[in-house]
Amino acid sequence: MSNWRKWLAVVPAVALVLAACNGEEPVEEPPVEEPVEEPVEEEPVDEEEEAVAEEPVVRADADLVIWADDTRAPALRSFAEEFGAENEVEVALQEVAFDDIRDRLITAGPAGEGPDIIIGAHDWLGELVENGVVAPIDLTGLQDDLIDVAIQAFTYVGQTYGLPYATENVGLFRNTDLVPDAPATWEELEEIALGLQDDGTVRQGIVWPSEPADPYHNYPIVTAYGGYVFGMEDDGTYDPSDLGIDSPGALEAANKFAEMIDTGLMSADISYALMLDLFGGGDAAFAITGPWALADFPDVNFEVSPIPPVDGGTPAPFVGVQGFMISAFAENELLAQTFLLDYMATTEAQVALYEVGNRPPALISAFEEVADDPNIEAFGEAGIDGVPMPAIPEMASVWEAWTNAYELIYEGEMEPEAAFEDAASQIRALID
Amino acid sequence: MTTTTSPGTDTQPSVPGGVDAAIRHGDHPLSRFGDTLMGVFVKLVLLGAVNGLGVLMIVRIVGLDGPWWGVATVAVTTLLLDGIYLGKRKLPLKYLIPGTIFLLIFQVFPFVYTFYIAFTNYGLGQILTQDQAIERIERVSIRTLPDAPRYGAVPFADGDDVALLLTSPDDEVFLGTPDDGLLPLAELDVTEVDGRIVAVDGYERLSLGAAQDRIDAFTALRIPVEEGEIELVSLSAATMREQTRFYDPDTGLLTDELTGAVYAPSDRGRFVNVEDPADTLSPGWRVVVGTENFVRAFTNEAIRGPFARVLVWTYAFAFLSTFGTFALGLLLAITMNDARLKGRRIYRLAMIVPYALPTFMTALIWRGMMNRSFGVINEMIGVAVPWLNDPNWARFSVVLVNLWFGFPYMFLISTAALQSIPSDLYEAASVDGASGWQRFRKITLPLLLIATAPVLVSTFAFNFNNFNVIYLLTGGNPPIAGAATPAGHTDILITYTYRIAFESGGGQDYGMGATIAVLTFVLVAAMAALSFRWIRPLEEINE
Numbered sequence: 009m010s011n012w013r014k015w016l017a018v019v020p021a022v023a024l025v026l027a028a029c030n031g032e033e034p035v036e037e038p039p040v041e042e043p044v045e046e047p048v049e050e051e052p053v054d055e056e057e058e059a060v061a062e063e064p065v066v067r068a069d070a071d072l073v074i075w076a077d078d079t080r081a082p083a084l085r086s087f088a089e090e091f092g093a094e095n096e097v098e099v100a101l102q103e104v105a106f107d108d109i110r111d112r113l114i115t116a117g118p119a120g121e122g123p124d125i126i127i128g129a130h131d132w133l134g135e136l137v138e139n140g141v142v143a144p145i146d147l148t149g150l151q152d153d154l155i156d157v158a159i160q161a162f163t164y165v166g167q168t169y170g171l172p173y174a175t176e177n178v179g180l181f182r183n184t185d186l187v188p189d190a191p192a193t194w195e196e197l198e199e200i201a202l203g204l205q206d207d208g209t210v211r212q213g214i215v216w217p218s219e220p221a222d223p224y225h226n227y228p229i230v231t232a233y234g235g236y237v238f239g240m241e242d243d244g245t246y247d248p249s250d251l252g253i254d255s256p257g258a259l260e261a262a263n264k265f266a267e268m269i270d271t272g273l274m275s276a277d278i279s280y281a282l283m284l285d286l287f288g289g290g291d292a293a294f295a296i297t298g299p300w301a302l303a304d305f306p307d308v309n310f311e312v313s314p315i316p317p318v319d320g321g322t323p324a325p326f327v328g329v330q331g332f333m334i335s336a337f338a339e340n341e342l343l344a345q346t347f348l349l350d351y352m353a354t355t356e357a358q359v360a361l362y363e364v365g366n367r368p369p370a371l372i373s374a375f376e377e378v379a380d381d382p383n384i385e386a387f388g389e390a391g392i393d394g395v396p397m398p399a400i401p402e403m404a405s406v407w408e409a410w411t412n413a414y415e416l417i418y419e420g421e422m423e424p425e426a427a428f429e430d431a432a433s434q435i436r437a438l439i440d
Numbered sequence: 441m442t443t444t445t446s447p448g449t450d451t452q453p454s455v456p457g458g459v460d461a462a463i464r465h466g467d468h469p470l471s472r473f474g475d476t477l478m479g480v481f482v483k484l485v486l487l488g489a490v491n492g493l494g495v496l497m498i499v500r501i502v503g504l505d506g507p508w509w510g511v512a513t514v515a516v517t518t519l520l521l522d523g524i525y526l527g528k529r530k531l532p533l534k535y536l537i538p539g540t541i542f543l544l545i546f547q548v549f550p551f552v553y554t555f556y557i558a559f560t561n562y563g564l565g566q567i568l569t570q571d572q573a574i575e576r577i578e579r580v581s582i583r584t585l586p587d588a589p590r591y592g593a594v595p596f597a598d599g600d601d602v603a604l605l606l607t608s609p610d611d612e613v614f615l616g617t618p619d620d621g622l623l624p625l626a627e628l629d630v631t632e633v634d635g636r637i638v639a640v641d642g643y644e645r646l647s648l649g650a651a652q653d654r655i656d657a658f659t660a661l662r663i664p665v666e667e668g669e670i671e672l673v674s675l676s677a678a679t680m681r682e683q684t685r686f687y688d689p690d691t692g693l694l695t696d697e698l699t700g701a702v703y704a705p706s707d708r709g710r711f712v713n714v715e716d717p718a719d720t721l722s723p724g725w726r727v728v729v730g731t732e733n734f735v736r737a738f739t740n741e742a743i744r745g746p747f748a749r750v751l752v753w754t755y756a757f758a759f760l761s762t763f764g765t766f767a768l769g770l771l772l773a774i775t776m777n778d779a780r781l782k783g784r785r786i787y788r789l790a791m792i793v794p795y796a797l798p799t800f801m802t803a804l805i806w807r808g809m810m811n812r813s814f815g816v817i818n819e820m821i822g823v824a825v826p827w828l829n830d831p832n833w834a835r836f837s838v839v840l841v842n843l844w845f846g847f848p849y850m851f852l853i854s855t856a857a858l859q860s861i862p863s864d865l866y867e868a869a870s871v872d873g874a875s876g877w878q879r880f881r882k883i884t885l886p887l888l889l890i891a892t893a894p895v896l897v898s899t900f901a902f903n904f905n906n907f908n909v910i911y912l913l914t915g916g917n918p919p920i921a922g923a924a925t926p927a928g929h930t931d932i933l934i935t936y937t938y939r940i941a942f943e944s945g946g947g948q949d950y951g952m953g954a955t956i957a958v959l960t961f962v963l964v965a966a967m968a969a970l971s972f973r974w975i976r977p978l979e980e981i982n983e
Contacts, residue, residue: 071652096649118568120504135948138565140576140723146673148590167580219811220915276829277813336576342659343652345674401564408926408943412919419829422921434925437742 068100072343073123077106083360091351117141117337124338130161130329134401137164143334158370160244161329161396170331171348173358174367177325179390181295184309194318204293215283216296218276221414228315228323233261238398248402254432262424266417276418299387302366312383314390327394405438494518557954561729566709570725574687577721581685588680595651596643602657603643615640616663648675733955745924754932758903761842769850777858795848803912806841831929838930842909857891893975901964905934
């Protein structure tokens with residue numbers, strides 16, 4: 009708890025930035041890789057944060073061009089080479105920063121400079137499909153091999169647009185030296201966390217990102233009270249006209265957040281980097297985050313479990329699904345489909361992607377192969393109650409207004425319920 | 441106000457009549473350099489590179505089916521450059537042309553393009569051309585028939601004819617051809633090598649690479665069967681599919697055969713159901729919508745809501761940043777300029793540090809240091825100051841951090857300007873018995889302002905649009921309670937625009953972003969014009 013630790017708070021930021029400008033020119037445009045506004049779509053300070061190349065990516069000269077981020081590209085390389093050698097085609101694998109792939113596809117695709125295949129997240133679908141830059145993928149025959157929620161996530165207006173390879177959702181990290189057994193309820197967790205905090209064992213009992221406020225990490229608590237973001241229709245698609253941020257359950261959750269700030273259970277000053285630092289240094293007993301952070305706590309003993317019931321309600325985290333998509337402007341669509349269906353929907357490929365990305369695979373056979381890791385199994389278990397993150401473009405209007413509402417609650421600037429009601433009316437005005 | 445993006449005013453030669461006078465007298469070193477052997481060689485190499493680039497661009501434009509005027513522009517420009525630099529005369533042009541070309545490419549073109557985008561609906565769902573949109577709508581409407589069997593497929597070819605070796609779900613194997621449909625393998629002449637079928641009835645097995653070379657034939661391949669047509673879904677699988685939406689180029693209408701609905705193109709760049717205006721198809725295409733974005737910017741409550749507050753704060757931020765950095769930079773420059781100060785070089789070097797570090801790195805470090813509970817500043821003073829959490833503190837913090845970023849630049853400018861003030865003026869003043877303050881007020885400041893006033897104007901304009909500092913330090917937060925649209929207490933126009941155009945607006949709205957950029961440009965340009973009028977009397981002092 010000495011002062012040097014506070015200095016450490018800035019170290020990840022420095023490291024991140026140094027990594028970003030390593031060997032590259034300083035970024036001229038505002039660097040979008042810092043998760044200031046939408047912590048969900050841009051996973052905070054992940055290994056994916058390192059900007060790969062700032063110069064515009066131009067389609068490589070090959071039969072099949074794949075854009076993947078620098079984490080996954082190495083895992084794909086051997087499969088791409090195998091595909092190329094077995095079938096006498098030329099395959100090019102280009103590294104593009106994860107967060108840049110979507111925007112670059114939208115601009116490069118229609119101009120004929122885009123790839124055939126990209127790696128991406130399912131919540132990009134709304135934007136990509138509305139813009140007409142991705143092509144459907146026929147998953148007939150694979151339905152039983154893939155996790156249901158993964159296929160559902162990649163379905164948009166009756167068509168499937170991606171081959172999923174991994175799922176991700178938040179769970180509860182617990183320092184097993186401080187808390188040997190997982191709490192059965194959220195109330196028990198609060199008691200333990202506040203106890204450890206008050207007797208000075210830890211700096212903060214439980215940490216999850218709150219600076220900036222983070223509707224993604226907060227969502228399980230909202231759903232535990234029956235709140236939701238968009239209503240779901242019977243076929244599993246989200247209905248943008250049914251906004252649930254001012255539903256009774258969500259308002260109850262808003263009060264819960266104000267209460268947690270009051271009791272000191274929750275600090276409003278935890279950035280993603282601070283969370284990693286506090287939990288990773290044993291200064292926090294619990295953390296709420298996702299499988300991408302599994303490798304970030306080498307110095308503490310920890311276990312992952314689903315977030316326990318809050319006030320009797322079951323928390324449902326957002327489930328994000330990552331997958332491959334085919335560009336609508338692919339020069340070689342049939343070849344791209346062949347590569348995905350025959351080479352990427354395999355246990356071997358999905359396990360390879362799991363090994364670099366740490367997320368539970370979407371292919372059931374691959375998931376079973378890695379599920380002997382209890383933490384991965386726990387994330388899978390936590391995701392069972394989860395709901396796919398809405399992919400509809402209206403979701404873009406939600407993040408910012410909801411983030412602001414949380415900040416106003418954290419700072420005591422507004423009554424909790426009024427803050428959520430205001431956010432809801434802001435979002436409705438933007439959607440209409 | 442940092443780094444390379446500072447406006448160009450500070451790089452222009454400030455020596456009055458320097459280059460021009462030198463050219464007029466014909467003794468400028470460069471004009472002689474051009475006549476030496478080395479000079480001719482360098483000139484030819486550079487011109488060769490320019491011509492090469494021109495040819496490359498023309499080949500590229502033609503290759504992409506680009507417009508004829510693109511080719512013409514490149515050709516004419518290249519020839520013009522050759523004419524100017526190979527000719528003996530037109531000496532002033534030789535100096536002006538490179539700058540003019542860069543001005544056109546990097547200043548005029550982006551502005552004209554931004555202006556054009558401001559008049560379109562370019563944004564979510566409207567990024568394609570109409571032809572591309574039609575193709576996408578038709579393609580996405582292709583559905584696999586319910587209960588259609590999925591065949592394993594291997595591409596075969598006989599000369600120009602292509603066929604597929606199809607394996608049904610019950611492991612029956614057929615040769616599928618466009619003319620004869622499915623032929624059971626048992627009736628055909630099959631050649632096997634190592635248990636692999638390599639030829640059937642004159643058709644030979646193709647590798648994927650070989651199939652890829654005839655991809656158009658395979659994409660178009662339809663094998664007729666009783667229930668419909670079999671087509672490839674990948675190069676190793678085939679099934680029966682049908683297209684449900686068709687565009688008729690003669691009528692310009694698009695029909696959905698499943699529902700019978702007819703869609704007509706609207707002037708908003710969408711296909712709209714003629715009977716139900718709420719039913720539109722994605723994607724749409726980009727169209728010119730006239731002044732609509734401007735009308736929206738001024739009338740839409742969601743955009744206009746916090747606009748006035750944001751505008752006022754933008755001016756305050758730019759003003760405080762500019763004059764704060766100028767005052768601090770000048771003060772330090774005067775101090776460092778004093779010959780009595782020991783180790784001035786070291787101090788001066790230290791002053792430059794904030795200027796030399798990239799903004800986006802140091803802004804994040806400041807953000808960490810200013811964290812209320814865990815930041816090092818509050819740890820040291822032992823008080824939980826809400827640096828970035830309270831509206832007024834947050835405003836103070838962004839100005840403070842920007843002061844830190846900005847003063848080295850002003851320090852450099854002021855130091856240079858101070859050193860150019862003739863010392864005999866000060867000697868004369870001391871002889872006349874002027875006090876230190878009088879000397880500063882009557883000599884230093886007026887002469888300094890001549891050199892620095894344009895810099896102040898450009899710094900003001902830069903801070904007016906200082907996205908990095910605001911976005912990275914506070915992201916515009918803390919939020920304004922009860923605002924009609926998400927906005928924060930430290931948002932300036934440019935970060936507010938970013939929110940509207942890219943973050944909160946339900947997807948990306950380039951048209952609206954460009955509109956607000958144009959409006960911001962008008963504001964800044966008007967201000968700059970006024971400022972320069974105000975500066976003019978200062979410049980006359982020098983003449």
